[in-house]
Amino acid sequence: MSGTKLLDLNPIKLEEMTDRYEAHDYYLMDEFLTDEQKLMRDSLRTWLKKDVSPIIEDYFERAEFPHQIVKGLGDHGCFGPYIPTEYGGAGVDQITYGLLMQELERVDSGIRSTSSVQSSLVMYPIYKFGTEEHRKKYLPKLATGEMIGCFGLTEPDHGSNPGGMVTNFKDMGDHYLLNGAKMWISNAPFADVAVVWAKDESGRVHGLIVDRGMEGFSTPEMHGKHSLRASATGELIFDNVKVPKENLMPGKSGLGAPLMCLDSARYGIAWGAIGAALDCYDSALRYAKERTQFDKPLAAFQLTQKKLAEMITEITKAQMLTFRLGQLRNEGRATSAQISMAKRNNVDMAINIAREARQIHGAMGITGEYPCMRHMANLESVITYEGTHDIHLLITGMDVTGISAFK
Amino acid sequence: MKILVGISKAPDTTTKIKFTDNNTKFDEAGVQYIVNPYDEWYALVRALELKEAGGGSVTIVTVGGADVEPIMRKALAVGADDAVRIDAEPIDAFFVAEQIAAYAKDNGYDMVLFGKETIDYNGGQVGGMVAQLLDLPYVSNASKMDVNGNTATIERDIQGGIEVLEVNTPFVLSAAKGMAEQRIPNMRGIMAARTKKLDVVPAAAAEALTEVKSYALPPEKGAVKLIDPENVEELVELLHKEAKVI
Numbered sequence: 156m157s158g159t160k161l162l163d164l165n166p167i168k169l170e171e172m173t174d175r176y177e178a179h180d181y182y183l184m185d186e187f188l189t190d191e192q193k194l195m196r197d198s199l200r201t202w203l204k205k206d207v208s209p210i211i212e213d214y215f216e217r218a219e220f221p222h223q224i225v226k227g228l229g230d231h232g233c234f235g236p237y238i239p240t241e242y243g244g245a246g247v248d249q250i251t252y253g254l255l256m257q258e259l260e261r262v263d264s265g266i267r268s269t270s271s272v273q274s275s276l277v278m279y280p281i282y283k284f285g286t287e288e289h290r291k292k293y294l295p296k297l298a299t300g301e302m303i304g305c306f307g308l309t310e311p312d313h314g315s316n317p318g319g320m321v322t323n324f325k326d327m328g329d330h331y332l333l334n335g336a337k338m339w340i341s342n343a344p345f346a347d348v349a350v351v352w353a354k355d356e357s358g359r360v361h362g363l364i365v366d367r368g369m370e371g372f373s374t375p376e377m378h379g380k381h382s383l384r385a386s387a388t389g390e391l392i393f394d395n396v397k398v399p400k401e402n403l404m405p406g407k408s409g410l411g412a413p414l415m416c417l418d419s420a421r422y423g424i425a426w427g428a429i430g431a432a433l434d435c436y437d438s439a440l441r442y443a444k445e446r447t448q449f450d451k452p453l454a455a456f457q458l459t460q461k462k463l464a465e466m467i468t469e470i471t472k473a474q475m476l477t478f479r480l481g482q483l484r485n486e487g488r489a490t491s492a493q494i495s496m497a498k499r500n501n502v503d504m505a506i507n508i509a510r511e512a513r514q515i516h517g518a519m520g521i522t523g524e525y526p527c528m529r530h531m532a533n534l535e536s537v538i539t540y541e542g543t544h545d546i547h548l549l550i551t552g553m554d555v556t557g558i559s560a561f562k
Numbered sequence: 563m564k565i566l567v568g569i570s571k572a573p574d575t576t577t578k579i580k581f582t583d584n585n586t587k588f589d590e591a592g593v594q595y596i597v598n599p600y601d602e603w604y605a606l607v608r609a610l611e612l613k614e615a616g617g618g619s620v621t622i623v624t625v626g627g628a629d630v631e632p633i634m635r636k637a638l639a640v641g642a643d644d645a646v647r648i649d650a651e652p653i654d655a656f657f658v659a660e661q662i663a664a665y666a667k668d669n670g671y672d673m674v675l676f677g678k679e680t681i682d683y684n685g686g687q688v689g690g691m692v693a694q695l696l697d698l699p700y701v702s703n704a705s706k707m708d709v710n711g712n713t714a715t716i717e718r719d720i721q722g723g724i725e726v727l728e729v730n731t732p733f734v735l736s737a738a739k740g741m742a743e744q745r746i747p748n749m750r751g752i753m754a755a756r757t758k759k760l761d762v763v764p765a766a767a768a769e770a771l772t773e774v775k776s777y778a779l780p781p782e783k784g785a786v787k788l789i790d791p792e793n794v795e796e797l798v799e800l801l802h803k804e805a806k807v808i
Contacts, residue, residue: 177576190632191752194639198747205746232749245749 174208196254229300235278243298249484253426260427264533265386275420277304284406305346307337343389344376362404371396425497432505435512492554499547506534563618572598600677604737638755639747650765659691660768693734705740
């Protein structure tokens with residue numbers, strides 16, 4: 156027997172070779188779901204276990220987006236699920252959208268990010284603010300994944316304060332001339348189309364659809380991320396790009412338009428974060444029962460139980476908060492501030508659980524054999540993008556006091 | 563090909579098995595049901611492949627109450643054209659076979675497919691009984707089936723090899739692993755399943771022939787005993803006297 160072979164005899168390691176994830180539903184929240192919602196969620200979960208979770212660690216390590224899964228994401232409704240069927244969407248409700256995001260992020264925040272951007276930041280604005288021609292031209296192809304989109308709002312010097320953006324366009328009579336740069340743009344390196352927010356000559360923000368191939372438009376990839384490594388991030392650079400006038404989305408202008416998109420995406424993140432937390436908890440719970448120290452399973456120690464009990468408590472609270480938010484979204488009553496609270500609470504909950512779960516896994520927790528460290532690293536982006544943890548707190552503060560602390 | 567596929571519900575494989583009523587009934591509280599994998603992955607998917615290659619239709623049939631409709635919708639989402647629920651509690655294999663045979667009798671199916679067994683009670687009897695009641699040939703545990711005109715060439719895994727046989731339609735078959743690959747329903751399939759026909763038909767008069775007297779759980783697995791590799795004598799002694807395997 157060779158010396159290295161002995162390492163493979165660790166029973167836990169051998170069993171972890173396949174995805175053993177089981178969802179946890181402590182307060183029987185599934186009873187609020189329809190059979191169809193459960194079927195959509197469970198079908199996506201089955202496909203992810205078969206085709207995505209077995210490869211995700213490898214792509215994360217290589218900092219590469221797994222392009223081969225795009226068709227499957229489209230098949231399972233992960234691109235614009237709530238867009239009406241006449242435009243290629245699935246026409247499902249907001250809770251189903253949330254359930255799909257939860258399953259995706261259970262596997263990896265980067266995969267969920269790709270889907271969030273496509274759904275809430277590209278398809279949603281084209282559907283809401285675009286013309287009928289825009290909808291027909293882009294939405295069906297975006298729904299299948301034949302086309303991938305990205306969203307340009309954040310700039311190198313304007314993150315939490317998007318209103319300060321400098322990207323702008325001038326009316327040249329028969330076209331617009333677009334100049335500026337966007338940064339931290341998910342999907343940018345391979346996107347076929349970009350929804351770009353830029354100021355007109357009077358300083359008002361409008362949404363423009365910029366197609367790949369337009370002269371002066373480039374999308375360099377950003378490297379060296381320690382987070383969301385299985386998702387591609389890049390810049391959008393506009394150097395005197397001639398944009399046809401019909402590419403302006405006429406439905407809404409002003410900063411409120413991109414903020415509506417962010418509401419939709421943040422709502423999806425609130426669900427997604429529960430998925431990442433569930434994966435960490437599930438892995439930690441199994442490890443704690445299987446791993447023995449001092450002749451008893453880790454799960455028998457009070458400090459391990461404290462961690463696990465607090466995790467499932469926090470997950471359960473987040474599930475209830477988010478389900479209620481979904482009902483409010485379905486009724487068109489959820490406020491931006493309510494969405495901020497859920498995004499902030501759930502991502503913070505998930506990142507804390509990822510850290511605690513990593514500890515339960517001991518040294519094994521820092522390896523790619525277990526998902527916790529990858530989720531933890533991913534969530535460092537999620538807690539910052541789509542409104543930082545602090546800004547969302549100040550939004551709640553502003554909502555309850557009526558006084559803005561950041562403007 | 564006009565194909566009928568028998569679909570049964572089965573508890574999800576993670577179910578904790580418990581019994582009630584003095585160990586005479588399976589405790590269904592909190593149990594999640596799935597489509598019996600042999601029915602879904604092998605019988606149904608092979609039926610769909612045959613339809614896709616040569617046209618025809620695939621109907622699924624289930625004996626059960628309204629609670630079984632979610633798993634029927636799933637089978638429709640996988641791709642079946644329509645569904646029939648025979649409205650009765652499935653009491654035993656003969657009762658179920660009588661119901662399915664009564665429904666299939668006048669509907670002119672080219673083949674009636676089942677999974678080789680249901681993963682809960684592992685009876686594996688319904689297919690054979692339906693064949694007898696319909697006076698049709700029956701092939702059990704088939705791992706491969708190709709159809710050419712009215713003739714099906716079927717492979718069965720047998721001890722130490724493979725048996726190849728031919729049978730003319732109509733016939734009844736039970737499908738085992740190897741017949742097809744699992745298909746995961748996609749969003750389009752799930753949406754299409756909403757509007758597919760799910761008929762509920764009354765049960766035929768039939769009697770159950772068997773009665774369950776009691777269920778028992780297998781004995782719990784004991785703790786593992788580790789024997790020092792140097793101490794072979796103790797190992798042999800324990801295997802002989804305690805485990806009683808040698």
